[in-house]
Amino acid sequence: GQQLNQSPQSMFIQEGEDVSMNCTSSSIFNTWLWYKQDPGEGPVLLIALYKAGELTSNGRLTAQFGITRKDSFLNISASIPSDVGIYFCAGQLNSGAGSYQLTFGKGTKLSVIP
Amino acid sequence: NAGVTQTPKFQVLKTGQSMTLQCAQDMNHEYMSWYRQDPGMGLRLIHYSVGAGITDQGEVPNGYNVSRSTTEDFPLRLLSAAPSQTSVYFCASSRGALVMNTEAFFGQGTRLTVV
Numbered sequence: 001g002q003q004l005n006q007s008p009q010s011m012f013i014q015e016g017e018d019v020s021m022n023c024t025s026s027s028i029f030n031t032w033l034w035y036k037q038d039p040g041e042g043p044v045l046l047i048a049l050y051k052a053g054e055l056t057s058n059g060r061l062t063a064q065f066g067i068t069r070k071d072s073f074l075n076i077s078a079s080i081p082s083d084v085g086i087y088f089c090a091g092q093l094n095s096g097a098g099s100y101q102l103t104f105g106k107g108t109k110l111s112v113i114p
Numbered sequence: 115n116a117g118v119t120q121t122p123k124f125q126v127l128k129t130g131q132s133m134t135l136q137c138a139q140d141m142n143h144e145y146m147s148w149y150r151q152d153p154g155m156g157l158r159l160i161h162y163s164v165g166a167g168i169t170d171q172g173e174v175p176n177g178y179n180v181s182r183s184t185t186e187d188f189p190l191r192l193l194s195a196a197p198s199q200t201s202v203y204f205c206a207s208s209r210g211a212l213v214m215n216t217e218a219f220f221g222q223g224t225r226l227t228v229v
Contacts, residue, residue, distance in 0.1 A: 006156075033217060042118075042204050042220030043157070088156065090218075101172065102147075102206075102218055106156040 003027075006089050006105025013079055014113050021087060021108040022073040029091035032065050032072040033102070037086045046087075047074070079112050086110070116140050120205050120221035127195040127228045135190040135224050137205030145208045146188040147218070150174065150201040157204065163188055195228045202226070 006023045013019055023032070031050055035043035047058050049065035049072060056063055062075045072091075076083055089105040121136045139146065147162035149172075159172030163182040177199060179191040188207075192199060202225050206218040 004156075035220075040223075042206075042222050045217050045219070048217050090157075101159060101162065102157075103159075104149075104157040106154060 004089060004091055004103055004105040006108055008108055009106070010109040010111070012111045012113060015079060015081060017079055019076040019079055019083070019110060020073060021089075022071060023089035023091075023105045024071040025091055025103075026070070027091075027093070028069040029093050029103075030069075031092035032063070033090040033092060034061075034063050034072070034074045035088045035090060037088065037107075039085070043088055076110075079110075081112050081114055084110055084112050118205055118207050118219050118221035120203075120224050122224060123222065124225045125227070127192070127226065129195060129197060129228060131195050132191070132193050133195065135192075135203055135205075135226070137188045137190065137221060138186050139188075139205075139207040139219075140186065141207060141209075141219070142185060143207035143209055143219075144185070145218075146182065147172070147206050148178070148180065148188070148190045149204045149206065150199075151204060151223075152201050160190065160203075192226075195226075197228045200226060200228045 004023050004025050034046045037043045047063040052069045053067050054065040060077045086107040086109050088107050090102045118139045144165045148160040149157040151157050158174050161180040163169045169180050202223050204223050205221045208218045
């Protein structure tokens with residue numbers, strides 16, 4: 001099946017710094033999704049990308065769908081303590097059988113030092 | 115609007131016991147799925163369903179059964195629990211397999227320990 005490589009695995013940053021993380025795939029995806037997971041909770045959708053080259057923002061978050069459809073990045077500007085959590089990328093592909101399965105990266109654990 | 119509801123939140127089982135993890139959604143979503151999350155492994159798809167009466171296997175289906183008798187419910191059954199099934203289980207739903215904007219919404223998870 002498809003594999004997603006998400007990097008970095010973890011980050012320690014100072015409050016106020018910008019953050020960048022990315023995902024690359026050996027396969028093409030039709031949709032890229034970025035989720036955040038807080039401890040003890042399920043993943044929550046941050047940004048969804050549907051077109052190659054698309055750049056979408058959600059507050060301090062910006063994500064892009066790579067032109068090749070095999071990669072995506074997420075930027076967080078001016079980080080704050082509540083940005084702490086694990087960020088997951090997910091690729092979504094129509095398998096042709098009518099199903100939209102998600103393939104997840106292994107996550108980027110973000111720690112923000114006040 | 116409850117979204118995706120999973121029960122129980124925590125469970126401890128003995129090896130060989132069976133149990134059912136419940137998942138219900140009130141968004142009239144066609145597509146539902148179960149994932150397990152293990153440290154350093156991200157989320158891996160166990161089983162999914164594209165509609166009532168239709169289920170299929172994901173990446174790691176062994177040891178788990180599912181059924182989808184209604185649009186709202188998608189239970190996950192462990193027939194004979196094994197320590198390797200200790201994990202956090204997430205149920206997710208999305209609008210449909212043939213509809214754009216198919217973002218998946220997740221439940222809060224069930225933390226299962228098999229001893």
